[in-house]
Amino acid sequence: MTRFFAWTAFLLGVLFFVLPLVGMTEFSLKMRRGEYSFDAYRRVFEDQRFWDTFSYSLILAGATIVFGVLLVVPTAYWVRLKLPQARPVIEFITLLPLVIPAIVIVFGYIRLYNTSSVLPLTGSALGTDFLLTMGYATLALPYMYRAVDTGLRTIDVATLTEAAQSLGAGWITILARIILPNVLVAVLSGAFLTLAIVIGEFTMAALLNRPAFGPFMQLLGANRAYEPPALAVIAFAITWGCMGLIQLVTRFSKHERAKV
Amino acid sequence: MSEAQLRRPPKRRLPVEWLGILPFVAFAMLFLIMPTMKIVIGAFQSPEGGFTLQNLIDLNTDSIRSAYWTSIKLSLITALLGCAAGFAMASAVVFGGLPKRVRSPLLTFSGVASNFAGVPLAFAFIATLGPAGLVTLWLKTEFGINLRAMGFNLLSFWGLVVTYLFFQIPLMILIIIPALDGLKREWREAAEVLGATGAQYWRMVALPILFPSILGTFALLFANSFGAVATAFALTGPQLNIVPIKLFAQIRGDVLGNPNLGYALAFGMIVITGLANVTYIVLRTRSERWLK
Numbered sequence: 293m294t295r296f297f298a299w300t301a302f303l304l305g306v307l308f309f310v311l312p313l314v315g316m317t318e319f320s321l322k323m324r325r326g327e328y329s330f331d332a333y334r335r336v337f338e339d340q341r342f343w344d345t346f347s348y349s350l351i352l353a354g355a356t357i358v359f360g361v362l363l364v365v366p367t368a369y370w371v372r373l374k375l376p377q378a379r380p381v382i383e384f385i386t387l388l389p390l391v392i393p394a395i396v397i398v399f400g401y402i403r404l405y406n407t408s409s410v411l412p413l414t415g416s417a418l419g420t421d422f423l424l425t426m427g428y429a430t431l432a433l434p435y436m437y438r439a440v441d442t443g444l445r446t447i448d449v450a451t452l453t454e455a456a457q458s459l460g461a462g463w464i465t466i467l468a469r470i471i472l473p474n475v476l477v478a479v480l481s482g483a484f485l486t487l488a489i490v491i492g493e494f495t496m497a498a499l500l501n502r503p504a505f506g507p508f509m510q511l512l513g514a515n516r517a518y519e520p521p522a523l524a525v526i527a528f529a530i531t532w533g534c535m536g537l538i539q540l541v542t543r544f545s546k547h548e549r550a551k552v
Numbered sequence: 553m554s555e556a557q558l559r560r561p562p563k564r565r566l567p568v569e570w571l572g573i574l575p576f577v578a579f580a581m582l583f584l585i586m587p588t589m590k591i592v593i594g595a596f597q598s599p600e601g602g603f604t605l606q607n608l609i610d611l612n613t614d615s616i617r618s619a620y621w622t623s624i625k626l627s628l629i630t631a632l633l634g635c636a637a638g639f640a641m642a643s644a645v646v647f648g649g650l651p652k653r654v655r656s657p658l659l660t661f662s663g664v665a666s667n668f669a670g671v672p673l674a675f676a677f678i679a680t681l682g683p684a685g686l687v688t689l690w691l692k693t694e695f696g697i698n699l700r701a702m703g704f705n706l707l708s709f710w711g712l713v714v715t716y717l718f719f720q721i722p723l724m725i726l727i728i729i730p731a732l733d734g735l736k737r738e739w740r741e742a743a744e745v746l747g748a749t750g751a752q753y754w755r756m757v758a759l760p761i762l763f764p765s766i767l768g769t770f771a772l773l774f775a776n777s778f779g780a781v782a783t784a785f786a787l788t789g790p791q792l793n794i795v796p797i798k799l800f801a802q803i804r805g806d807v808l809g810n811p812n813l814g815y816a817l818a819f820g821m822i823v824i825t826g827l828a829n830v831t832y833i834v835l836r837t838r839s840e841r842w843l844k
Contacts, residue, residue, distance in 0.1 A: 294750075298648020301640040305721065308637075309665060311687060312673075312718060315680025363579055370572035378573060385580045390772075391829040392588055393779030395796055396818045399803050400587025403594065426583040433584075488667050494782035499803055509671040510786050513678075520675040527672035528664075535664045 313528065320521035332522040339519075341508055349497075349505035352421065353490040356428040357483045360436045363429065365479065368440045369471050372449050386437040389430050398427055398496045420500050427496045432489055436482040443478025444471075477545040481538045488534035492527050588822065594815030607816035615793065620820065623778055623795040626709065630716040631773035635766060637717065638724025646732040659729065662722035669719045674786035677715045681706045707788045715787060716777050723776065724769055731765040768835035775828040779821065795821055 323331035336342050371382055389397070401423055405413035413419035452474070456466045472479065497504035509527070513520040598604040611617075645655050680686050683700065691697040705711055735758055743753040781796040790801050795817065801807045802814040 294647070295649045298644035298650055301644040302648070302650060302654070305637060305641040308721075309661065309718070312676040312680045315686035316676040318686050319679035319684075363576060367573055367576040374569045374572060378570075382573065382576070385576075385584070387829075387833075388580075388584055388588075391775070391822075391826050392584075393781075393796065393821055393825055395779065395781050395799055395803075396591055396821055397584065397587055399799070399814070399818050400590045401583070402803065404587050404590045426579070429579070430583050485667075492670050492672060494671050494785070495800070499800070506671055506782065509675075510782070513671060513675055513786050514789070517684075521679040524672035524675035524679070528668055528676070531668050532664050535660060535667070538663075539660060 316521040316524045316528075320518060320525050323518040332518040333526075336519050336522050336526070341503075345503050345505045345508035348503055349491050349493075352425055352428060352504065353487045355425045356432060356490055357486050359425060360429050360432055360482070360486060361479055364433070364436045364440050364482075365472060365475065366467055368437060368444055369449065369467065372441075372444050373453060383437075386433050390434050394427075394431055394495050395499070397430060398499045401427060402499065414500070417502075420502060424496060424500050424502055424504075427500075428486070428490045428493065431493070431496075432482070432486040435485045435489075439478045439482035439485070440475055443475035447474045477541050480541045484534040484537045484541075488531050491530055591815050591818045592822065594812060595819035597812060597815075599810075599812060607810075607812045608819075610810070610813050611816050611820060616798070616817065619793045619795050619798045620824075622709065622793055624824070626712060626716070626794060627774045627778040630713055630720050630777045631770050633713070634717055634720030634724050634773050635770050638721045638769075639728055639766065641721070642725050642728045642732055646729060658725065662725045665722040666719050666726060669780065670782035671786040673715060673718055674783050677706060677711070677718070677787070681711065681714065707792075709792075712784055712787060712792070715783060716780070720773050720777060723773060727769045727772070728762075728765065731762055735761065764835040764838045768832045771828040771832035771835070775825040775832070778825050778828070 320332050321328040321330070323329060323335070367382065371378055402414065405411050405419075405423055407415040413423045449471070452470050453466055456470050461470070492506050492509065493504065494506035494510055498507045498510070509520070509523050512523060595607055596603055596605065598606065611620075641658070644650060645658055678685065681688055681699070681704075683706075685706075688699050691699060706714075739757055739761075740753055743757050748756070779796060781800055784792060784794060784797055785800065788797075790797060798807075799814070799817050799821065802817060806814065808814060808817070
């Protein structure tokens, strides 16, 4: 009896999740009348805007990841080593982006850094790109910080630091050559999650008026029939790829540790 | 701590150590706290810059009230259904005697699906339940069921509910499976030894223990859908009257005709998602006391 209900609940759930995936895949193949074809994908890949916006978002994701790692790893390390009393405050700050909706944060950016302000970041394309990168770093902060902090928990930060210091290492050497390699798996997990969040992000990019992949998808969705589901398939594949990579690096690290 | 560090006078040490988190604090101030404060302060400012409550009072119009109400209803319903369906699937996998093999793929898939929100998700549902979608056509040709005639329209409130569930249910699964794993086998055995039935065990032991984590996740799901813009925008365009869409239009083109009213609208969002998340954090700490 329990088993019957369990299977029913599980299969209904699976059906709910599989149908939209089948739906978008099937729809994306229907562009040619009467037969399945990859025409919609061809159209998407022939569109220069696809490549422009996609590479723009990819570059921004890369910048966000580099900035996030440079910001989060030293901070989380330092808090663990020297400032355990600051932990609750830092953790609270890293959770704030889950509390304050992205649209409110970007609204604040637009009003705080507009052309008539002290720091007119939205005045130039490069400034706006910088602002958008900071916005993405904010969105990714809860996940990045959690991942790195969990990674740091598994290593003995104090002993490693003292050992490195007694061998004459400075702070930068310690961070780059001792701490970072030890939490690399956590950093990579955070990085792939950041990529998954940033690549199709819509709200911030649209409101800051930057040519990112998310607004491009929305624009195409409003004007075309068959390309949008093809884009959805591509976006789903990217998300799946990012999650797969996270699992891969995690499994790889377990393997490594088992060998030692 | 080394002896050399202990010997140093504490007064000189303290500020130097706090310098280590200066970059982080600067980042948080510039790109998180100050922008938010700008909105909060703006909500209490008149166009001339003086203090006023007029903006919050002005929120009380039919259009804005109904936007908040629709948003709250949408978030409550998707959180409720998301929790219920997620709990059903999670407990089916943990207790229902399903093969162990399904567990790990379900968790992986939940990780993917909870991040598969926004514009592409809207496309997936249009291709499935939209006017020319796979399921819509299939029901029509095979069973003669016309979803549209039955009053279902994807580009409406209930369409949005169904679509949001695609990321709400997996989020519930991701959070609740560890909590279900935390239920100790001994508790069930102890209850059975004392003569409890399965239903009694659930009603009197398991659910009270799980209750804070379920309610906490509920709050998280609520905030999650309350702040979502992209899915709704890609699905229904700018016309659906919910708060995030209204704010989006306000930021783009000052549709309310009063910038400070825009601040107040955003401030209302912070208050509501803030309350939901405070509930989440409080209940989470309470539930962690039991589930170790």
